[in-house]
Amino acid sequence: MPTRDEKNFDPNSLKGKTHEIIFEANTFWGKTFDVSLLILIVISIAVLMLESVDAYNILYYKYFYYIEWVLTILFSIEYAARLYAVKKPMKYATSFYGVIDLLAILPTYLEFFIVGTHFFMVLRVMRLLRIFRIFKLVQFLNERNTLAYSLRRSWPKISYFLFFLLLTVCVIGTLIYLIEGGNPSSSFENIPVSIYWAIVTLTTVGYGDITPITPLGQFLASAIMIMGYSIIAVPTGIISAEIARHKSGDDLEILVCQYCSEETHLPNAEFCHQCGHPL
Template structure:
């Protein structure tokens, strides 16, 4: 293979990588929008295929469309492997596994025959729902949200520990207050703690309820305290999320061809994780 052909092949690979993994070019945006439409169509098709009326009436049409969509997803998966520097790394990544799971069930249905495998087919059809996870390719904030959750987990864990202590104390108190009334349902401390958790999370099944005025007063306090379950963790995560967004607002979505790292500085020439040279438009 001549040097010219090698350079031509490498340029084609860089162009494919730019279109498939980047979204700051015209063809990159076009690819993302087209892929989004195909994913939505496949999910709608999966839902319609679960309705017996549509399934029996349009079975052949659904099968034809399914194979066509599977062909498109297969091409996308192969091109993703082709355009990256380390195909095995992408194949073992989260996105690579999702891409594979989105096309594998259709091929397995074709290979496995016999009515005894009917239930296996149904499981394979449901596995197609993994295609919806391919939508994470379009969510630029996915890493930001994941970082915010990890960064706030230390504070949230203390809050959860506080709630556990509150639940145990109030649950025990409710047993002491309501335990003498068989009609109330507070037969023991574990059941009282269960009631406290149900009330604190604002679920309120209604299978157990206090009868005495003191028990009803404690229940009212727990109901009001239940709103903090939503307010406090939300505030903690929002604070970390805001801090992360402010930190990344000046970064671009350049994707490293070698390791897949995103969010580099606008004037960056090399990946800040592995040092690989970034693509130049």
């Protein structure tokens, strides 16, 4: 039995057309919107980076200021249009991309209302928050749905692997502490420090701030380094196996539900697997 929202939804209405342009990418205007927004995001990130260079900021501060306000107004219009186009604006506003959209415009407005020299550090933080706009670029990668779907499918296996890895570094940290801890010149002062060393060594990072000095400790360290290469490959293999099941990014289409904004739907799906509403 269709709900009242389903009966009132008309794809040819202004709201339906707005939703199609903003959330879908298989139409001319949808692609035009995505490309235009992509260009604006790149410009915004470039301006943010150039602002951090004192020489450019002194010379072109006025231009940066005006460009930022133009971009903020355009992003504000886009954010308002997204809220208008969905059936449940609050649900979109609290979603990952909704929060990112808000962070794309909020810093400039806060910077405008916060005045006084003692707020300089706050203003600096607000400016740097604009870097979150880079996450909006993810919306334009068609492969993101395949990757997100594969990560969700892989998460149970990866979580078991991470739990096993946590146990492993605890055991290794305790062993190296037993081996090296009794030496007065050793840096392995306690088990937490030893576990830190185990994590650094197992991940093959090797800062070198803590090193074993006994032959047995060095032998254990060598074994951990070799083991680290195989351990790093495990999560990669798990995720790759899931991606291989979807031989290409075409297996997951970008069909966006207007009711809950869920995007990862299977091919030819007629209903949203998240909320059950028709697509």
